[in-house]
Amino acid sequence: MDKEFLSPTKELNSIKLIRGQRGNYGWEVKLVGEDEKEIVGRLKDVDEELSKTHTELNIKEVNK
Numbered sequence: 001m002d003k004e005f006l007s008p009t010k011e012l013n014s015i016k017l018i019r020g021q022r023g024n025y026g027w028e029v030k031l032v033g034e035d036e037k038e039i040v041g042r043l044k045d046v047d048e049e050l051s052k053t054h055t056e057l058n059i060k061e062v063n064k
Contacts, residue, residue: 012032013030031046
């Protein structure tokens, strides 16, 4: 039986959705890479996509 292990030095990308006490949502994004400019660009893209998706979900919920 083969086992696969993650290297402790290799971090993974992640997105954590956070709901505040008043029902507001936010997110925590973690992107790993070596090129800071690339990471900043990717963070911007991820944030814009999350904002768009969250807004669309809120509109659908209100229109129910």
